[in-house]
Amino acid sequence: MPCIHVPHRWCAVVVACTAALACACEPIADPQDYDREPAPIFKRSTLVTPVAVSAPARLKVVAWNIKYGAGRIPFWFDCWGDRSQMSRAEVDANMAKLYAAIGELDPDVLIAEEIEVNSRRSAYFDMVKGILENTNLNYATFASTWNSKYIASEGVGRIHLGNAIFSKHKITKAERIRQVDRTDQDALTSMFYLKRALGRAEIEIKTGTKVAIWAVHSEAYDNDGTKKKQIEHIDELLKKEPLPFMVGGDFNELPPIAVRKHGFMDEREKAVCSADFAQPPYTPEIMQRFYDNYVAAIALDRYGKSELEQKRFFTHSVLGPDEVNDKGEKGFWNRTLDYLFASKGTSWVIGSTDVAQQKGQKIGGDNGIGPVLTTDPVRLSDHAPVVGTWEVP
Amino acid sequence: MVARIAWTTLIALLANTGIARADSFNYTHLQPRETAKVLAPGEWQVGVFNPLRLGLDWLEVDVHPLLLLAAPQVDVKIPLTASLPDAWQWTAQVGLGVPTLGWRLAKPFGLAGDLVPSCKVAEHAAASAASCQRPGWLIVPKVGVWASREFGHSAASDGYSVLTLHAEIASGFSFSGQAAPPLDAWAPVDIQLAPYVGRTRAQLRVAYDQLLMPWLRLRGELGGYWISRPVGDDALSTLTASVYVGLDARITAHTRLTLGAMAYDIDRHQQKTEKTSEGFDTYTYVRSREVWPTLDFIWSY
Numbered sequence: 001m002p003c004i005h006v007p008h009r010w011c012a013v014v015v016a017c018t019a020a021l022a023c024a025c026e027p028i029a030d031p032q033d034y035d036r037e038p039a040p041i042f043k044r045s046t047l048v049t050p051v052a053v054s055a056p057a058r059l060k061v062v063a064w065n066i067k068y069g070a071g072r073i074p075f076w077f078d079c080w081g082d083r084s085q086m087s088r089a090e091v092d093a094n095m096a097k098l099y100a101a102i103g104e105l106d107p108d109v110l111i112a113e114e115i116e117v118n119s120r121r122s123a124y125f126d127m128v129k130g131i132l133e134n135t136n137l138n139y140a141t142f143a144s145t146w147n148s149k150y151i152a153s154e155g156v157g158r159i160h161l162g163n164a165i166f167s168k169h170k171i172t173k174a175e176r177i178r179q180v181d182r183t184d185q186d187a188l189t190s191m192f193y194l195k196r197a198l199g200r201a202e203i204e205i206k207t208g209t210k211v212a213i214w215a216v217h218s219e220a221y222d223n224d225g226t227k228k229k230q231i232e233h234i235d236e237l238l239k240k241e242p243l244p245f246m247v248g249g250d251f252n253e254l255p256p257i258a259v260r261k262h263g264f265m266d267e268r269e270k271a272v273c274s275a276d277f278a279q280p281p282y283t284p285e286i287m288q289r290f291y292d293n294y295v296a297a298i299a300l301d302r303y304g305k306s307e308l309e310q311k312r313f314f315t316h317s318v319l320g321p322d323e324v325n326d327k328g329e330k331g332f333w334n335r336t337l338d339y340l341f342a343s344k345g346t347s348w349v350i351g352s353t354d355v356a357q358q359k360g361q362k363i364g365g366d367n368g369i370g371p372v373l374t375t376d377p378v379r380l381s382d383h384a385p386v387v388g389t390w391e392v393p
Numbered sequence: 394m395v396a397r398i399a400w401t402t403l404i405a406l407l408a409n410t411g412i413a414r415a416d417s418f419n420y421t422h423l424q425p426r427e428t429a430k431v432l433a434p435g436e437w438q439v440g441v442f443n444p445l446r447l448g449l450d451w452l453e454v455d456v457h458p459l460l461l462l463a464a465p466q467v468d469v470k471i472p473l474t475a476s477l478p479d480a481w482q483w484t485a486q487v488g489l490g491v492p493t494l495g496w497r498l499a500k501p502f503g504l505a506g507d508l509v510p511s512c513k514v515a516e517h518a519a520a521s522a523a524s525c526q527r528p529g530w531l532i533v534p535k536v537g538v539w540a541s542r543e544f545g546h547s548a549a550s551d552g553y554s555v556l557t558l559h560a561e562i563a564s565g566f567s568f569s570g571q572a573a574p575p576l577d578a579w580a581p582v583d584i585q586l587a588p589y590v591g592r593t594r595a596q597l598r599v600a601y602d603q604l605l606m607p608w609l610r611l612r613g614e615l616g617g618y619w620i621s622r623p624v625g626d627d628a629l630s631t632l633t634a635s636v637y638v639g640l641d642a643r644i645t646a647h648t649r650l651t652l653g654a655m656a657y658d659i660d661r662h663q664q665k666t667e668k669t670s671e672g673f674d675t676y677t678y679v680r681s682r683e684v685w686p687t688l689d690f691i692w693s694y
Contacts, residue, residue: 025682026663040666040674074514074524081524082512085574088626117676118664120577124628126676149661149681150578155509155526157577158662272517 030147032178032195039174039199042140044132050108050168053206057392058349062107062356063248063340065217065383068116068161069094069127072320072379076154079273080266080319084155088123094380095127099134101375105356105363105387109203110137110166111248113217113383117142120157128164137166141174143199143215148192161194163215163249165201172210173202179233184224196230202243211392212241216249221277227252228286235289241343244392247294248340250316250383254284255336256291257300259307264334266318269326290341297340297353297388310336313355315384322379332378333357338386346392353388363387422552423610423643425602426651429484429541429557431470440651440691444468455488463503464589466490468535478546478553486561488535492589496528496573508576508586529570533588537561545604552607557600564593575622577629580657580683584618584633593621600637608643612653630660630680639687647694653687 053059071094074081086094102110112131116122128140144162151159165171179196199215216234219227231251238247254261261282271278291300304310315338319331333355342348351364359376362368369389377384432438432448439445444457455468468488476482495503505511505527512525541557565588567573573590576583587594600614616635622628639653661681666674 025684026661042675043669043671043673074521076510076514079514081521082510082514082526083524084510084526088628118662120662124662129676149663152507152578154506154511155576160664273513 026149028149029192030144030195031191032144032147032197034176034178036175036177039141039143039176039201041171041174042128042132042142044138047138048136048168050136050138053169053209057205057209057211058389059108059205059211059246059392060106060352060387060389061109061111061213061246061248061340062102062105062385062387063111063113063215063250063338064102064385065113065250065338065381066098066115066127067381067383068114068119068122069098069125070122071097071381072322074323075121076273077277078318078382079268079277080323085121085157086123088125091123091125095125095130095134097375097380099131101356101373101377101380101385102131102135102137104371104373104375105385106136107166107387108168108205109213109246110135110164111199111213111215112164112166113215113250114161115142115164116159116161118158118160121159124158131164131166135166136168138168139171139203140164140166141171141199141201143174143176143197145197145217146194151192153192163197163199163217165199165213165215167201167203167213169203169205171201172204175200177237179218179230180226182219182222182224182226184222184226198234198237205392209392210243212243212245214238214241214245214247214249216247216251218250218252220252221280223280228283231286232289235293238294238343244346245343246340246346246390247342248297248338248386250338251287252337253287254282255300255303255310255339256284256288257303257305258282258284258336259305259310260335265325265327265329266331266334267325287339290339294341294343295347297342297348297386298355303336312357314357315355315386316382317378318382320379320382333384338383340386340388340390342390346390349389349391354386356385356387420551422550422604422607423641423649424551425553425555425557425604425610426612426641427557427559427600428555428602429472429482429539430476431472431484436694438691438693440689442689443691460495463495463498464490464492466492466533470539476541476543478543481540481542484539484541486535486537486539488533488537488563490533490535490589491531492533492565492586493528493530495589508578508582509573509590526571526573528573528590529567531565531567531569531589531591533563533565535561535563535588550607552604554601554603557598557602559598559600560596562593562595563588565589565591567591572623575620575626575629577661579685580633580635580659580661580681581655581685583659584620584635584657587620595619610641611639612641613638629662633657633659637687644690647692649691649693651687651689651691655685655687657681657683657685659683 115127117126142164146161177198201213218230314333317333323331351368354363358378362372431453436448444455447454453470471485473483499505509527515522515525543553543555545553596618598616602612614637618633635657637655663681664676
């Protein structure tokens, strides 16, 4: 209507430009409105021929929360530093160390959490592509869990994070499965908060033989029982899984017999930062069902009864060995949050399962099958890789 | 978190409403806005979001009351030629800003904890200062030029339409602290605040402001922007385009309502998934489009 009084050429330019610009706006945050949907599958540019699978099939599996390639850089939400962004050079250097560690462990399947493909804080680095092109893994699927155009909090900016499953063998089907959201956040916060999801991949390990791999990253900071619901949901889904399966990742929960349940050495003695990222009390009993229903890579009897024994299998610490807490103590793994479980009827090769904690360690212990680590996982992420060789009849 | 989003949205609106300036005064027809013409001595104008404009002898001074404490910025427009019907009028613009406090203060005075880190750990323990990535002290000089040509003057009225060109360059010069990374925020925020994090921003805008009725004006504008990236950072394109369409309506003799929409074509590292010839997936990057409403209520005396 206003164009009546405007020169026709000018009106046409304005209408055309406005229409062109208005038609392709990106949502400010991915609402992730799905229950279960196909996930993208990526392929290495040049395939590396995997070793032929024998009978029974043996697959070396690693589950690792890689902390978006940040290594031990102290990010703001951990409350031991203020960093909100890395330079490309920092990410390149950290990723190169991750490639070396993955190469040393040489998994057939890698389950990776907190992996980013397009985030400002990790210099927009595509870590799925990076791992594919710099290790012997050929295929990957990425289950996006946090995809927002801009997070106006501490300068986080664009973020695209999720769980990935990598495999030397072909991934024939991939899905992401939505988990319940927290209910203890206001609507706006919830819109921009990450949406937990499971990754599931079907892998053809040899002609006619498929297995399913599940990637888990449960809620960490809820005060409303969301993590409990998510872990129960995983158990319910796994009961319906028709293929031999392996599930792994960062459950953000302690094992049911954990000796220390609070007062970890990497917690601040006095509050310094936002309460949004304070650790709520753990509820280790909710993990019992996994030990009852599945085959744990590290069984509870091996886990031990004292904190000193259990320390050998701790997988998480906010502080690394080059940082100190309020008492001046150097950081080291101080709790177990990461796991590998396999379906009943399958097993773990003796001497193959372990937590890859630090340089010089022999995987599987003194009688383990190795290797002796030359890389140093405790400096590569705030989580340690859980490893094991899975045997499928 | 809600407060953060609301505050940042307000900043986005503020950043957008630089375009929504107006003159009402004692004219029979609503006067155009954002042109080379400066306010006459003694005239002033202010909006809810728009800056305070003061007409002085031979120049106009613009300051923003809302940002005066956290990010003081003074712009001065100096006419180079007289304002005559059917002739180009040229006006120079210079400005200077010191935005550092805005990055240091939390809401409601600043944006610490929203667009930049709050650095609570560094404030708690000086030994952690190295991990604080907020901008240091910097100054932001600005130079620009306006050119306007008026059309449709008649002896019977003071109504007319006007074509305006505006070229400007602003740059942030840091003299303490770490070099801040680019914000990579929503388009209006990023364009407006780029010099405030040490970037250089050049812009060229072409606007046509058409008198529709004595109380109503239509404005259309095309803009092009170049914003520098840090050395070695080629992650994003440095070029952005914008289109603005909006209406100004006189409410009373001294007030007007401005309402419009601003659309941007900008590289914000937007991804989409595509299929390869083998049926696998791959990520590719596309430019982003953003549309923002503009709204303000402006008083002119």
